[in-house]
Amino acid sequence: MNSLSVRVTPEARSDHFLIRASAALEKLKLLCGEEKECSNPSNLLELYTQAILDMTYFEENKLVDEDFPEDSSSQKVKELISFLSEPEILVKENNMHPKHCNLLGDELLECLSWRRGALLYMYCHSLTKRREWLLRKSSLLKKYLLDGISYLLQMLNYRCPIQLNEGVSFQDLDTAKLLSAGIFSDIHLLAMMYSGEMCYWGSKYCADQQPENHEVDTSVSGAGCTTHKEPLDFREVGEKILKKYVSVCEGPLKEQEWNTTNAKQILNFFHHRCN
Secondary structure, three states: OOOOOOOOOOHHHHOHHHHHHHHHHHHHHHHHOOOHHHOOHHHHHHHHHHHHHHHHHHHHHHHHHOOOOOOOHHHHHHHHHHHHHHHHHHHHHOOOOHHHOOOOHHHHHHHHHHHHHHHHHHHHHHHOOOHHHHHHHHHHHHHHHHHHHHHHHHHHOOOOOOOOOOOOOOOOHHHHHHHHOOOOOHHHHHHHHHHHHHHHHHHHHOOOOOOOOOEEEOOOOOOHHHOOEEEOOHHHHHHHHHHHHHHHHOOOOHHHOOOOHHHHHHHHHHHHHHO
């Protein structure tokens, strides 16, 4: 776990996320110095992952504040995606040991996928406002969109929906409906809206691009139990996920006043594009 080497300068220590990351790395360093039988692999990986999440969040905020500078953002985004992928890579490398298979847990896995997908969403949002860049590099935009959508759908599919039956008791019917739809937090809803919007950008700006062999899990039920992979169709996936988003927001979340205007406009775009 030594590929992420960050020097926290005195000036930067005032930032909450870097302070927290520095503390996690110091604790990790102490634990790594202990005898192996005293070190819990799950605790070590959790500390390492938290440090990565905090440090990359600090860097992401800088990129957003600067509106993703054209000359340096591509490389920076690539580096951040690489850092946020490291915990999963470490788990896969240790997959030969059964006790290491579930080291991260669904919550951290969701967070890592969300952060990568949300970063690519923000980056693509910035790119769609640059007409000259789009004319020259629409194929590159398509790659970013496919990767971003893949991460967001992956995030939505780590946990299975709660199956409602006689053996499950709920005091709040609306909450039960959300859990049965695989919606466990506001972030799940944002991931649905973000991926739907990215499908819209793909359909609008990359329609002339040749199909690529880019397969992802295109189910949007929140069920990682029934994973199936297929080539991603921007319109098909966008329609499916945004219809579910609107249904949830105007159903069990009706009193929460989630905005569905943009989702409905995109669905209308898909409808006319299909016809």
